[in-house]
Amino acid sequence: MAEDIKLMKGNEAIAHAAIRYGVDGYFGYPITPQSEILETLMAEMPWEKTGMVVLQAESEVAAINMVYGGAGSGKKVMTSSSSPGVSLKQEGISYIAGAELPCLIVNVMRGGPGLGTIQPSQADYFQTVKGGGHGDYRLITLAPSSVQEMADFVGLGFDLAFKYNNPAIILADGIIGQMMEKVVLPPFHARRTEEEIIAQCPWAVQGRKGGRKSNIITSLELDPAKMEENNIRFQAKYRKIEENEVRHEEFQCEDADYLLIAFGSSARICQKVVEIARSEGIKLGLLRPITLWPFPTKVIAAYADKVKGMLSVELNAGQMVEDVRLAVNGKVRVEHFGRLGGIVFTPDEVLDALKEKLF
């Protein structure tokens, strides 16, 4: 059978993938440029097809707390928003991380700070990979650079979230959310039954069936010795994720003299930059982190011995560049190029920046 190829926006792909993946609940609040996720879900009426709950919450704050509750009952639940709305969700995200619950969050980034603009940006990198909310926690961060990856990362995000009992986030931007591309949607998975949820998540609040002990979902622990133990357990989990779950993609890096490091929509533009540079005889490659946390530190460090310089290309004032510099630890020159506030760079601008900053 031929593959069922569809043409749709990245936001729509997220919605369709969620229904097909067997997600139990979506809770969201409209904000540009990601409202199509909620709109598509409402139009598809998945509650009639799979039993999936879709609810427009009164705020982003309520939506992330609905996710906290749903995740606490062992369900596959998700929310989506864009930058200002994701700022509002940070309290809830910290609670979810502190209670070690699995869920999926989607941020289709727009320019900030403040109300900013509705145009695409990658300026929430720090917020996403360095914490965002209060306390020492981490989010498994997936950065899609195509509509196909928007669809694929719904399943991957949930798989990783449930593997580690930790929230996962798809960090996209307005370009990936709004652009239309070909996509092959994932096959339909049935939603889990209550028995399957109890077997997979024995910690879930489902009522004390069979007189078992109470399940309590909380991030509260007033005894500092125990709270330190909790934190040490979280950190051990994070080290395990860093060890096992790094994902990246290389594009003509093999013989490269210079490397572009870029994620998401920036990486798409940088593919063209590599093409133009190569036509000029410049041996340029592109390394695309797919997981922003855990960051592909080791692979970037290995290239530090092989190349003359790296340019971190981001739609922000220089955020991921800090992690690239930490990775190479001074072994090679690392510069940043970006455009701000919703402006997207052209391939020529990136190539000019490379020559100006690294040649």
Place this chain on the structure above:
Amino acid sequence: MELNDIIKPENLVYEKPRLMNENPMHYCPGCSHGVIHKLIAEVIADMGLEDKTIGISPVGCAVFAYNYLDIDWIEAAHGRAPAIASAVKRLNPEKMVFTYQGDGDLAAIGTAETIHAANRGENIVIVFVNNAIYGMTGGQMAPTTLEGMPTATCPYGRNIALNGYPLKIGDLLAQLEGTCLVTRQSVQTAAAVRKAKKMLRKAFENAMAGKGTSVVEFVSTCSSGWKMTPEKANKWMEENMFPFYPLGDLKNVE
């Protein structure tokens, strides 16, 4: 001789609710929370709902409610319990889901979540403990603090010009189409406790029957925060709280 040999079931007039465990409560002497916890434990046991009940505990004095009642619990962020309960109930429609919230949690930081959950007619019970003060943090002004009532953050008494009016959130919730029961109760006398239990059970029945949101407000004391003896606090509540927050059903849709 065993206890069961002394007390025959037919002679038993009172026992500790079986869902209340042995953990020593952190509540102050005279506090209303202990009695309200007991009523919830009794109603869940009486209705045989312990294998399907999920409680959402607040931030405030009842933050540790989950330590005392042997049911499943989610501990909420401050004010967010109704949003959490909404999702748990919608995703698990056959379960019994209730929130337990104080006045700061429900009527200040969580006003939006409370009103919207009730306005959607979520099939949950909201247990609202209104003692007109922030107990846990040391007696600061609450949205329900009475005019002239002194607290740590209005030491000369609540001044309307400065702090606005005490919020009758029960009356507000009774106006919403989504609520089926909004009742104001108290637990300072045996008669009041019996009446409150009846209404609490009605609320739980409504939730299981899918009738909409039920709100049971308990006008309560906080002897520590009010800086009174438990006995004096009960008297003060009757003389000052009841006139402003009159007991009875604000709404009871059959």
